[in-house]
Amino acid sequence: EAGVAQSPRYKIIEKRQSVAFWCNPISGHATLYWYQQILGQGPKLLIQFQNNGVVDDSQLPKDRFSAERLKGVDSTLKIQPAKLEDSAVYLCASSSLAGYYNEQFFGPGTRLTVL
Template structure:
């Protein structure tokens, strides 16, 4: 099966600019996650969708970050305006809703650098 697709792979912007990331999960996966991974740390969950509804966005900085998952498939994550501290890798993951706990499948991420 095709994996989780993310684009772009790299993005460099200046602070206060806006940026958007795109994710296409594995076909049939109902649950989609966005993580932020700062250099040297583990991923931190930003938002979790189940189909097109938000399950958990408790760690999403809602004053500058937004995410949507239209039609329960692709998703976009936006940052506006960007701050220096937003420099990180943004990872998208998906998982199925079959019975029992399921592993998450990750894309290769978008590496964001803020100048």
């Protein structure tokens, strides 16, 4: 079974530029998550989708971050414009609705550096 795929793996941009990340979850997983992991910290949930609907985006900085999952499969996360403090690893995870305890499977992440 293929795991969660993310691209790109690394991205370096200058502040005020835009950037987009892509995620392809495990086949059949209805729930998809985007996390931000700043160096030295645990992952922080940005947004949770169930199929193509948003379940929780309370910690998403909506003035600059946006995410979509149009067909309930792949998802993109966009930052526009980027700030220095957005430098982090952006992790995508997915889980199955059949999993009672929300056991999540993570992709390798995209490491973003904002200069």
